[in-house]
Amino acid sequence: MELPILIAIAFVAGFISSIAGAGGLITVPALLWFGIPPLPTLAVNKFQSIFGTLSSTLNYYRKGFIDFRRLRRGLVCALVGSVAGAQCVQWLGNQQMELIIPWLLLLLAGYTLFTPRLSDEDAKPRLTPLQFDLIACTGLGFYGGFFGPGMGSLFALALIGLMGLNARSATAHAKPLVLISNASAALIFIGNGQLIWELAIGMAVAQAIGARIGSNMVISQGAKLVKPVLILALLAVAVKMLLTS
Secondary structure (H helix, E strand, O other), X not given: OHHHHHHHHHHHHHHHHHHHOOOHHHHHHHHHHOOOOHHHHHHHHHHHHHHHHHHHHHHHHHOOOOOHHHHHHHHHHHHHHHHHHHHHHHHHHHHHHHHHHHHHHHHHHHHHHHOOOOOOXXXXXXXXXHHHHHHHHHHHHHHHHHOOOOHHHHHHHHHHHHHOOOHHHHHHHHHHHHHHHHHXXXXXXXXXXXXXXXXXXXXXXXXXXXXXXHHOXXXXXXXXXXXXXXXXXXXXXHHHHHHHO
């Protein structure tokens, strides 16, 4: 029964992630809740999210919302950061991650609770493109390789707050950055034999379908509606892991 439930969860996560960039905040707690160890959980989450992010990236690009020329350096920085983060988590191992993940989930619950609602208004950039790529893209890429949930939201918020993009443009341009980070990290997890293939492939297909549907829908209240669910899920899994550790 676990596989169909997790596949259904991946579909919902793909739909939400294409709008709010928060699919990993659903899939990681779900995988952990069903007792999958931390490193295989992160491996499955990164692998299946690749296909959802690729689906929405292609859809945004075809509709003219992504300019890859402005992302070239940022993609390289995100790649470098992600590889470094994925290597760090390999060194820590499952036992250490079982101690760290509950606190990361609690931090993400706080972030989800207090994050401001995205706007469609442009703003003045606070960093130059070079500064943004070296600082934000490398840093968020490291987070993506090390842990990952909420990375799409973090990239979108960084593009809005630091580069002045509007919400639609920021959401679209965040997708390739998330894609390169997840893909590079997933290769490292696969190389270390930590991917549960049957589960990962099933969730990947569901993610891609959900992401395609979600990226075609402009729902102004999307992030606001899923916020309470995300917070409750994060808190529940964090408490469960703390009590059983």
